[in-house]
Amino acid sequence: MNTNEIVAIENEHASGTYAKQQFAIVRGQGALLYDADGKEYLDCSSGHGVANLGHAHPKVAEAIYKQANTLITLFESFPNDQRALLMKKITSLVDGLDRVFLCNSGTESVEAAFKFARISTGRKNIVAAMRAFHGRTYGSLSATYNKKYREGFEPLVPGFSHVAYNNIEALDKAVNEETAAVILEMVQGEGGVYPATIEYVQAARRICDERGALLIVDEIQTGFGRTGKFFAIEHFGITPDLLCCAKSLAGGVPMGALLIGKNVKNLVPGIHGSTFGGNPLSCAAANAALDVITEEDLPRQSEEKGKYLMEKLKAIQSPNIREIRGLGLMVGIEMKQKVAPYIKALQEANIIALNAGMTVIRLLPPLVITYEQLDHLVDALTEVLAMTMDDGQ
Numbered sequence: 001m002n003t004n005e006i007v008a009i010e011n012e013h014a015s016g017t018y019a020k021q022q023f024a025i026v027r028g029q030g031a032l033l034y035d036a037d038g039k040e041y042l043d044c045s046s047g048h049g050v051a052n053l054g055h056a057h058p059k060v061a062e063a064i065y066k067q068a069n070t071l072i073t074l075f076e077s078f079p080n081d082q083r084a085l086l087m088k089k090i091t092s093l094v095d096g097l098d099r100v101f102l103c104n105s106g107t108e109s110v111e112a113a114f115k116f117a118r119i120s121t122g123r124k125n126i127v128a129a130m131r132a133f134h135g136r137t138y139g140s141l142s143a144t145y146n147k148k149y150r151e152g153f154e155p156l157v158p159g160f161s162h163v164a165y166n167n168i169e170a171l172d173k174a175v176n177e178e179t180a181a182v183i184l185e186m187v188q189g190e191g192g193v194y195p196a197t198i199e200y201v202q203a204a205r206r207i208c209d210e211r212g213a214l215l216i217v218d219e220i221q222t223g224f225g226r227t228g229k230f231f232a233i234e235h236f237g238i239t240p241d242l243l244c245c246a247k248s249l250a251g252g253v254p255m256g257a258l259l260i261g262k263n264v265k266n267l268v269p270g271i272h273g274s275t276f277g278g279n280p281l282s283c284a285a286a287n288a289a290l291d292v293i294t295e296e297d298l299p300r301q302s303e304e305k306g307k308y309l310m311e312k313l314k315a316i317q318s319p320n321i322r323e324i325r326g327l328g329l330m331v332g333i334e335m336k337q338k339v340a341p342y343i344k345a346l347q348e349a350n351i352i353a354l355n356a357g358m359t360v361i362r363l364l365p366p367l368v369i370t371y372e373q374l375d376h377l378v379d380a381l382t383e384v385l386a387m388t389m390d391d392g393q
């Protein structure tokens with residue numbers, strides 16, 4: 001099938017819940033993607049932060065192939081070699097988080113965190129941040145702030161409230177003896193690429209401890225090297241009680257995980273579960289992916305490349321740029337105008353970038369992106385960001 005045929009079929013039969021691009025990607029390699037007609041794109045989206053290792057990493061591919069020929073599915077009631085290995089590896093990543101609940105996506109890890117927080121504390125309320133994005137199923141949607149995701153789906157889950165991000169006073173006022181948990185991103189991704197301040201994150205830890213609430217950190221986008229550390233919490237010197245991961249965990253294969261600390265209680269058989277959770281195929285992919293992250297020292301690569309990219313971006317002189325911010329290879333370029341035309345112009349230069357809200361261009365390239373590719377990205381951005389776009393207003 002060529003690009004036009006593929007696009008036509010999807011336009012006819014897809015649910016309609018996605019704004020579809022009008023070209024079809026059929027192959028990837030490292031930081032590059034190829035459409036059905038062989039055209040090459042530089043991927044600066046990584047599927048919203050899934051492809052940290054790059055596309056079609058040979059070690060992940062080999063692990064999937066091997067495991068597919070061995071055992072694909074097994075309910076978590078039955079212990080398994082790949083799952084045991086993954087549990088050992090993933091709980092060794094953060095001191096104090098020694099248990100893990102395995103699932104299949106980001107939103108599922110957030111749902112598990114909320115259920116565990118309620119059952120553990122006997123309290124109902126969850127405090128989230130304005131601009132937060134935690135997923136689209138009912139619990140995680142209730143913690144997500146933007147009304148664009150929420151409107152039309154009410155009633156949402158009771159007990160959720162939102163306070164200004166990076167505002168210690170607001171958090172201090174909102175958390176009390178009825179709060180089961182506070183949930184935070186260390187860098188708000190979807191919300192516009194806003195890093196937390198160290199003071200704020202440390203205050204959140206202290207406030208939760210004082211009031212007997214649990215601290216949930218959502219590292220679904222920031223995890224696995226994205227921000228220049230294995231987990232973004234390492235920038236802030238805290239350990240949450242529950243840490244949500246997914247996206248890049250299994251090298252692109254669907255998988256979520258919730259890391260669990262000692263303050264989380266009452267997790268007994270039957271209270272939660274998932275048919276596909278902890279399946280040997282995803283576990284084998286994740287084992288390979290975690291090995292690659294360590295072997296290729298992707299957190300350090302992300303830190304160094306992030307610094308390089310940020311310096312070059314900050315040198316771009318354009319009256320259209322309001323601010324450039326980020327951490328590691330999670331970078332936001334806030335424009336004074338809507339960014340849709342800029343993202344379209346980048347696409348015409350064969351670069352796939354994301355937005356984060358109306359006015360922020362978000363760059364989440366695979367961490368294996370080369371310096372040559374970064375230079376190419378900067379050249380394209382220098383040209384595109386200089387343009388003042390007619391955004392139809």
Ligand SMILES: *Cc1c(COP(=O)(O)O)cnc(C)c1O
Pocket residue numbers: 048105106107108110133134135136185189190218219220221246247
């Ligand atoms: C992507 C994302 C989610 C949701 O993950 P899904 O796998 O799409 O359910 C939740 N939180 C953050 C911070 C994310 O970036």
